[in-house]
Amino acid sequence: MPDDDLLDRLRSFKRDAFPQYRQQFKSLVEGGQHPTTLFIGCSDSRLLPYLLTGAGPGELFLVRNVGAFVPPYDGSYGHHGTAAAIEFAVLNLHVSRIVVCGHSHCGAIRALYEGVPPEAHNLQRWLELGRDAALPVQPCEEAFRRTEQRAVVLQLGRLMEFPMVRSRVLAGEISLHGWHYVIEEGEVHVFDVETGRFLAASVATHSGTGPYAPYVEHDGQVLSDENP
Numbered sequence: 001m002p003d004d005d006l007l008d009r010l011r012s013f014k015r016d017a018f019p020q021y022r023q024q025f026k027s028l029v030e031g032g033q034h035p036t037t038l039f040i041g042c043s044d045s046r047l048l049p050y051l052l053t054g055a056g057p058g059e060l061f062l063v064r065n066v067g068a069f070v071p072p073y074d075g076s077y078g079h080h081g082t083a084a085a086i087e088f089a090v091l092n093l094h095v096s097r098i099v100v101c102g103h104s105h106c107g108a109i110r111a112l113y114e115g116v117p118p119e120a121h122n123l124q125r126w127l128e129l130g131r132d133a134a135l136p137v138q139p140c141e142e143a144f145r146r147t148e149q150r151a152v153v154l155q156l157g158r159l160m161e162f163p164m165v166r167s168r169v170l171a172g173e174i175s176l177h178g179w180h181y182v183i184e185e186g187e188v189h190v191f192d193v194e195t196g197r198f199l200a201a202s203v204a205t206h207s208g209t210g211p212y213a214p215y216v217e218h219d220g221q222v223l224s225d226e227n228p
């Protein structure tokens with residue numbers, strides 16, 4: 001029987017890591033969780049939200065899926081955990097920030113160009129939530145990077161179709177943050193709604209802007225959603 005490394009890791013968490021967080025978890029249980037940020041990120045194993053943001057226990061309400069996509073509010077994609085998480089985070093937890101975080105070398109974005117195995121019918125339908133971000137060009141790394149960023153903006157637009165999000169963004173109670181994490185550079189590029197561009201966090205003056213406005217690329221192309 002092979003070594004059960006998962007069991008080893010669970011034991012080591014309890015023994016080595018948990019003690020330094022014991023008090024923190026105790027107060028988070030007694031006082032409940034009050035995260036300020038809803039983080040919608042791709043499931044990619046190279047995207048580490050806690051590492052990127054320096055967040056600890058109780059700070060991020062986290063939902064992840066393939067591509068960091070936001071399903072439509074109208075339920076036309078059936079029951080979805082991401083839509084439920086958005087409603088819960090806004091209405092019950094009263095988060096003040098929502099981050100949508102895509103990344104470089106995203107398999108979901110690549111699959112928009114290259115397709116998925118025929119038996120992956122759930123994945124195939126899910127990827128439609130990023131379809132409008134795809135460009136009518138030959139697949140290449142540059143097209144993938146641009147599509148990854150366009151997909152983030154597309155999801156911000158769909159977030160604004162959630163009435164409880166829209167009203168709070170317009171009231172200045174919630175800020176939206178579109179991020180594109182470039183894995184190999186350790187750099188998050190943040191969406192700037194004023195210029196319609198992504199800026200490296202190391203030179204940006206903010207971590208994302210709202211309220212959301214239509215995304216206009218430098219070539220003047222306006223990104224549209226399938227539910228304008």
Ligand SMILES: [Zn+2]
Nearest residue numbers: 042044106107
């Ligand atoms: Zn991804």
